[in-house]
Amino acid sequence: MRSKKVIAPELPQAGFPKLSLPIRPPYAPMEARQAKEVPKGKQYIYEPKWDGFRCLAFRDGDKIVLQSKAGQPLGRYFPELVEALSQLKAKKFVLDSEITVEVGGHLDFDAILQRIHPAESRIKRLGKETPARMLCFDLLVDAAGKSLVDLQLTERKDRLEEFFAESVGKNKTVTLSPHSHDVKQGEAWLHDLAAYGCDGVMAKLAGEPYHSGDRDGMVKIKRMRTADCVVGGFRYATKKEQGVGSLLLGLYNDGGQLDHVGFTSSFSAEEKLKLVKTLKPLIGGEGFTGKAPGGPSRWNAFKDRSSEWEPLEPKLVCEVRFDHISNGRFRHGTKFLRWRPDKKPKQCTFDQLKAAKPKKAA
Numbered sequence: 217m218r219s220k221k222v223i224a225p226e227l228p229q230a231g232f233p234k235l236s237l238p239i240r241p242p243y244a245p246m247e248a249r250q251a252k253e254v255p256k257g258k259q260y261i262y263e264p265k266w267d268g269f270r271c272l273a274f275r276d277g278d279k280i281v282l283q284s285k286a287g288q289p290l291g292r293y294f295p296e297l298v299e300a301l302s303q304l305k306a307k308k309f310v311l312d313s314e315i316t317v318e319v320g321g322h323l324d325f326d327a328i329l330q331r332i333h334p335a336e337s338r339i340k341r342l343g344k345e346t347p348a349r350m351l352c353f354d355l356l357v358d359a360a361g362k363s364l365v366d367l368q369l370t371e372r373k374d375r376l377e378e379f380f381a382e383s384v385g386k387n388k389t390v391t392l393s394p395h396s397h398d399v400k401q402g403e404a405w406l407h408d409l410a411a412y413g414c415d416g417v418m419a420k421l422a423g424e425p426y427h428s429g430d431r432d433g434m435v436k437i438k439r440m441r442t443a444d445c446v447v448g449g450f451r452y453a454t455k456k457e458q459g460v461g462s463l464l465l466g467l468y469n470d471g472g473q474l475d476h477v478g479f480t481s482s483f484s485a486e487e488k489l490k491l492v493k494t495l496k497p498l499i500g501g502e503g504f505t506g507k508a509p510g511g512p513s514r515w516n517a518f519k520d521r522s523s524e525w526e527p528l529e530p531k532l533v534c535e536v537r538f539d540h541i542s543n544g545r546f547r548h549g550t551k552f553l554r555w556r557p558d559k560k561p562k563q564c565t566f567d568q569l570k571a572a573k574p575k576k577a578a
Contacts, residue, residue, distance in 0.1 A: 262402030323413020473506030503527025
């Protein structure tokens with residue numbers, strides 16, 4: 217049974233030109249519920265969950281609008297995408313997509329954040345140095361200006377492929393995001409593409425219309441990965457008598473130097489005090505010989521926490537769980553899982569985080 221399509225109330229249209237399309241910005245995109253495992257069944261279509269900015273792209277003749285998930289204009293920050301869309305044969309369309317930037321063979325979310333800047337000169341420079349790409353996964357308005365949101369997802373996917381064949385061609389900036397009806401392919405994307413820049417995988421209901429503004433049409437599954445890291449240093453808690461605030465984690469680079477890659481602070485009050493005794497004999501060691509923590513922690517949201525850290529002899533290895541890598545670092549804090557006395561520190565290298573690029577699937 218098909219769920220009722222919900223159209224979210226439109227946001228104020230400040231910053232958007234008037235368009236004659238049946239769907240106009242700002243328009244609420246589909247949202248997703250979270251799931252712990254990839255759901256199975258013929259009713260699902262699977263897609264990689266890219267690590268970027270969600271974007272609805274509107275074109276009405278010479279007018280092109282890029283809209284963020286929050287309903288804000290994005291066009292001025294990604295002029296190369298506006299230019300690429302203007303070169304398509306179709307003069308009318310609305311595409312649902314993800315804006316991504318690839319740096320060093322993997323997607324780099326920080327490179328996208330660098331674009332959100334008031335200086336036009338900086339945006340133009342970054343557009344040339346780290347050009348963005350648009351990965352499209354849904355078509356809401358076709359080249360004839362007809363709304364497709366009431367069609368089932370399978371039909372919209374077919375229309376999207378036809379749209380690309382007729383209007384996009386070999387454009388390398390506006391690309392088609394892969395999808396599959398095979399759950400094994402979905403699970404493969406979940407496990408194999410995290411290092412490349414996928415947050416996880418999406419499972420969308422194949423027989424549903426476009427669920428604007430609600431979460432009834434798809435689920436997202438994020439994969440939490442693990443890594444063995446060297447403890448190269450630590451920070452005390454805000455109040456030193458409370459014990460260790462966080463362990464500073466490192467991995468050995470190709471030159472044999474220990475680079476700082478993140479932290480873990482998931483300890484109870486009792487564990488934080490015990491950690492002081494564990495770490496005390498190692499205080500004063502060489503710590504990080506490559507990239508080291510500097511100034512306030514880049515993840516630190518508490519201004520009163522000390523930015524000072526204690527270097528350690530790199531002898532302790534622990535396994536942590538993380539969600540994503542960005543610029544050779546864990547983007548967020550990690551979850552401490554266990555000590556690894558069976559693992560030599562020198563075995564903790566970046567090799568375990570190597571990226572695998574996605575393969576096309578039907």
